[in-house]
Amino acid sequence: MEQISELRKKILSAPDSPGVYLMRDFLGRVIYIGKANSLKKRLLSYLGRGLSSKTTALMSKASDVEFKLTANEAMALLLEFKLIHEFNPRYNISLKDDKSFPWVRISREEFPSIQVTRKKNDAAARYLGPYTNTKLLKNALKIIRLEFAYRSCRRLPKQSCIYQEINLCPAPCIGKISYQEYKRRMDNIILILEGKGDLLIHKLAKSMRDKSGAGDFEAAARMRDQIIILSRMFAQPDGSSCKNELEELKRSLNLKNLPSRIEGFDISNISGKQAAGAMVSFYNGQADKNNYRRFRIKTFAGIDDYKMLAEVVRRRYRRLLEEKKALPDLLLIDGGKGHLLTAVGELKALNLHIPLVSIAKEKENIYCWQPDSGDTTLNSTLLKLELSVVSPELNLIRRIRDEAHRFALSYHHILRKKALIGR
16 A cells, blocks of 8 residues: 555656656556656556456555656657657557557658658658657658658659648758758758657767867757757756756756746747737746736737836835745746846835846747846856756757746737637
8 A cells, every 4th residue: 555655646747748658566667658738647647446357456456656847748648658668568558569559650761751651551661669648659750751851752752742831841852952961951850759869869969069070060060959959858857867957057057056946037028019928937847837927918009018017026026025925936028138138127126136037039048147236237147158058057048938828828828819809
């Protein structure tokens, strides 16, 4: 009963985030691997009634559960694929024997094409899989294709198509890409589809250093951008990695305390209409959705991100002071130097001394501001940081920034919908 009780505690503490979970027996062996858009909701279902005989048998053997978070459910699918093939869990469906699951087909040509199929009827092609969900697999391929464009036509045409115009195909049909470059790209895509994004990140980081050392800064910049995209796709902030990220963030920002509670802000609007602010809360490196907050801009109408951000920051921390609630250890602002200094000005007006960090959207310049009780200017404690593109602290900053942006955008869409229907 003690083992079941500990398992129940872990399930109850599961994050409300997409990812993969690994069930282990009392010997520590992985006996089941699953994915979910919300690990909390999926795992809580194992504690309900009316479970199938298979699930009941699984829970009678399970003693522990491990979480691995991902950027979204599509990336969870790729990680699930990798882990199932690595551990071959006893209670997982035998994917290899079931022909109803999707595969990725890669043709054997000079410039291979990629398709999703349920039939392995081409002896000359290479197949990756099977995967457990066709829709998620197609979503994963869409995400991958944005950064690693590939050919998807069955036959190589004699002229380019719409996919080349929207940068989703490198157009080998008209000689826009060399055989060597296309092969490197396909090798990278295969690593991603096999759930080996971490391996690819290290491979690209080495190539980036080599290109930079050789003076090929344009190629190095392209690889840097690919590393940024991959880091977002394959971030797996489990307990140990989250602790490492927080410790590295404390060191890089020269903080006095570990930033256990971080609150991130973003503004979303189109031409000033339905302007919305959002705040996300991260505790110990993981999203704490119960403490997310949404802000409809009230005191300003027009296009001015700085005034909107000032209102949101002012309202958030004035309320915390009035209610005498705990303050965060660090604030993260989605924006550049100007956005950071705007937030600093609001904190100073409230006589609050909370460190801040900001990250710009495009070049990802990082600025940090440290409170100083004797400081009378905004700029005197403002620093620009140079962080490695594969550093753990930058992964955490990106993760919070991306979540704040997602949450702000979702609220903006709600406000637009209400405006359209007149509510």
